[in-house]
């Protein structure tokens with residue numbers, strides 16, 4: 001049995017986004033696609049960063065270069081839909097969710113903690129959250145956006161699995177699973193705390209009646 005063949009079970013989210021989130025963000029599709037295009041660029045950059053910082057780890061180069069190329073392809077797909085709807089790419093804005101998640105994980109790292117494992121697991125959780133959001137968008141969008149998000153779902157599942165798989169290879173299963181549980185909790189807190197808005201990783205708190 002290889003646990004990473006079932007990343008939905010291994011990398012379960014500790015907080016689920018309400019389906020109405022998709023209706024909220026789809027109200028401003030150009031802003032959503034702009035944010036999404038930057039997410040894909042960020043994912044490609046993260047894969048290249050791992051690659052350049054850890055080149056000696058066996059099989060990392062092959063897997064991460066393939067991931068970087070795939071993320072750039074996603075960028076082009078998203079950008080194409082954005083342009084076709086009359087939008088354009090803005091200058092990059094910081095991704096508040098990603099930055100807050102890295103900060104929360106850094107703050108809980110033990111003095112002898114492992115920064116590499118933490119970065120890989122954060123990447124896995126970001127991919128997993130993106131997968132959840134793409135599934136919600138595929139279910140609620142129409143036309144080109146529905147096709148786009150339905151097409152992207154399988155890739156994100158594979159990326160989430162890859163980062164956990166790499167942790168297993170590099171540091172072993174025991175070290176990975178223990179830290180993953182804590183980072184899953186942190187990710188849920190960070191995702192819930194995000195503000196609303198037309199972004200892939202925006203928050204969605206139920207409003208009080």
Ligand SMILES: [Fe+2]
Pocket residue numbers: 040043070071074155
């Ligand atoms: Fe992607």
Ligand SMILES: [Fe+2]
Pocket residue numbers: 043071127155156159
């Ligand atoms: Fe991805």
